[in-house]
Amino acid sequence: MSLDQLYQQIILDHSKQRHGSGLAETAAPAGAATGQSHQLNPVCGDEVTLRLAVSDGTVQQISWDGAGCSISMASASVLSELGEGMSVEELHSVIDNFREVLRSRGKVQADPEILGDAAAFEGVARYAARVKCAMISWVAAEDALNQATA
């Protein structure tokens, strides 16, 4: 397992060009139900606050603020880009799939058909100490999704 498999170019790109970043700058679409979740990893200080807007069973918008390592920031960016436009059920199942891959210690391969750019995080599964970094925004999204659809 080489470092380049962990830090794929797509991850480095997303860690700098962050899709959906900036809660204050993006107002939630009018009439949408929203949920917001703050997640903190006390071990390394990674922090994400993510807001998710749903209307007509579709995820309209995923916005977030965060501070942390390139893996955690890129993961939030990819999630935001990937999740917008999905149905509530689709996003739930993508989150479940992402979690399964990341927790598999490398045994479950990522399927780009399902995960899109998020498949690039497959390498993280081999670095036990970094799994939480990749998961933090996805945990926030799951929580926010439950709130928005409660």
Place this chain on the structure above:
Amino acid sequence: MTAVSTPASLQQSVYAMDNAEVLRIRNDFPVLDQLVNGKPLIYLDSGATSQNPLSVIEAEQEFYEQRNAAVHRGAHHLAVEATEVFEDARQTVADFVGAQYEETVWTSNATEGLNLISYALSNAALWAAQGRGSSALNALAIGPGDEIVVTEMEHHANLIPWQELAFRTGATLKYIPITDDGSLRLDAAADIVGERTKLLAFTHASNVLGTINPVAELVALARRVGALVVLDACQSVPHMAVNVKELDVDFAVFSGHKMLAPTGVGVLYGKQELLDVLPPFLTGGSMITTVTMERAEYLPAPQRFEAGTQRISQAVALATAVNYLAETGIDRIHAWEATLGQRLVKGLESIDGIRVVGPAAGSERIGLAAFDVAGVHAHDVGQFLDDRGIAVRVGHHCAQPLHRRLGLTATTRASTYLYNTTDDVDAFLDAVSGVRAYFQA
């Protein structure tokens, strides 16, 4: 400075450590002889925990193979032998820091030692209020209107116990600020430590900044107003000569695992007149004189603070570690690590986009350096270095308020010990110089 024997400068000219000696030392540490990610391990995380030489590992094994028994209980041969080596170990460690045997209490680690003091002091207020124990407790009791003073550079272990003591007693917690280059502001300290101050707690050497604090000046401020002094000696005792009597602190704590010993054992030093009157923190077996249905009377220190079955093999191993350090020469180790610390800071300062926290190159510091890399999170820096077999610590190093004061959330820290060569430092610097390019920062 705190050196008690030959000044480092003199030692250095006669017996200075060098890379050849360090490589011989390294042979005593089995764990250092391994490949990580296909590269020879370079261990630069001794500030978090240090490695054990074979003699220490064997001391623990030998205890279990030949002497294992509960101490201070029972008259059989093994119990007597176990008690003997356990108490000999206490004397060895006491001698190493200039303490008396009765003033040397075993704890699990420094954190437990600091909590012990914190709870003994709030128990003192409870006892004093009910007229229990010595009348000396009246002066030790902390209450509303009193102040506890710490510094902005404390490890959480020397901060949260005082926050909680303030909460339990109604006292106020105050902070001595630091300068931008990581020294305590003594001018401000002189105003902050005042008539209301009951306790002053500070670290001897900072685990993030590398600063060595002026103990004598701070103790003088506390003495002026009759405040107790607690010294966090976690990052000093393993690396430099420390004599608690010469420093004249009331309490000092340190952890075995940061000084070549196993985890699970640490030391609390306290002046005997304080330890003998303070109420215990933990209560139970092995620390009492008489117990009735209603209440108990307690032994004097150190047993007063050692409730329950003790960490015997770890104490024996810590004494072995102390002997290892003493035989190598703690002043020589200090001088060597000062060299490594300067090399670290000088090298880091010359790399583009690196901000070292703490004193600049040329100013005194212990053998560690923490830094920020522009555009790259510390976690990523640590991962990059690990790929090259280099072990460092990343994060807030249990000092969140300090990092906030520095305007950072996380840093990367390289910390050295007697088994690190200048080549280790150079390999580390070489790797760090490639970090920003790798992450396209």
